[in-house]
Amino acid sequence: xxxxxxxxxxxxxxxxxxxxxxxxxxxxxxxxxxxxxxxxxxxxxxxxxxxxxxxxxxxxxxxxxxxxxxxxxxxxxxxxxxxxxxxxxxxxxxxxxxxxxxxxxxxxxxxxxxxxxxxxxxxxxxxxxxxxxxxxxxxxxxxxxxxxxxxxxxxxxxxxxxxxxxxxxxxxxxxxxxxxxxxxxxxxxxxxxxxxxxxxxxxxxxxxxxxxxxxxxxxxxxxxxxxxxxxxxxxxxxxxxxxxxxxxxxxxxxxxxxxxxxxxxxxxxxxxxx
Numbered sequence: 001x002x003x004x005x006x007x008x009x010x011x012x013x014x015x016x017x018x019x020x021x022x023x024x025x026x027x028x029x030x031x032x033x034x035x036x037x038x039x040x041x042x043x044x045x046x047x048x049x050x051x052x053x054x055x056x057x058x059x060x061x062x063x064x065x066x067x068x069x070x071x072x073x074x075x076x077x078x079x080x081x082x083x084x085x086x087x088x089x090x091x092x093x094x095x096x097x098x099x100x101x102x103x104x105x106x107x108x109x110x111x112x113x114x115x116x117x118x119x120x121x122x123x124x125x126x127x128x129x130x131x132x133x134x135x136x137x138x139x140x141x142x143x144x145x146x147x148x149x150x151x152x153x154x155x156x157x158x159x160x161x162x163x164x165x166x167x168x169x170x171x172x173x174x175x176x177x178x179x180x181x182x183x184x185x186x187x188x189x190x191x192x193x194x195x196x197x198x199x200x201x202x203x204x205x206x207x208x209x210x211x212x213x214x215x216x217x218x219x220x221x222x223x224x225x226x227x228x229x230x231x232x233x234x235x236x237x238x239x240x241x242x243x244x245x246x247x248x249x250x251x252x253x254x255x256x257x258x259x260x261x262x263x264x265x266x267x268x269x270x271x272x273x274x
Contacts, residue, residue: 006108032067036053
């Protein structure tokens, strides 16, 4: 019985592919690809001759039986156009079907556009919300943005080049002039990162024709600042929570929000006073 491998492939620079990914692609009895032409170029570059079949949004149902049948004979590798499979592509359906049929499913980690953009954005990375592509129509887009406007998480969206300015204007209208990192063509020759207020991003991308793949990383809603508790007050609260049987992780998260202390400081105090 084979294994379904979700193989991450480069989002631009071919040097980003891992040795393990290359081995799995070489050894797979079948590679299921979102776009066989795009993946074919990758396979040709690395001289990989494993059989290739398409698996995308409009044929995902009829291809399931073929892929599951192949899994009964050996390993299958699932790849997307670029980055990590099952993120914004029909890979989820295949994973679900493979698991339901008793097959093992394993990741082969690697490039991911949302994570790559987040890590270099200069915005908080401890909690974030990835929401894929924004809706095409402005009314729907504003509604989607409004639904997450009150959240403190860093927000991550993907966007097509022809909608970049319109989407930035909607973000500015709904969220206000928050900080944003606009990542364009990551790891490719024309890689670019624009950081600053959303209003500045609107003006910048109005002045030039947006091209390539875009990822938006947007500051979450700022919470109202609280007066920092004294250590005595925090210790009293810690004692009460510990007696209630809560875990250190739960307590540090809850009291960090209330006390003005960060999670690491609260966690350290918990360990000192157990």
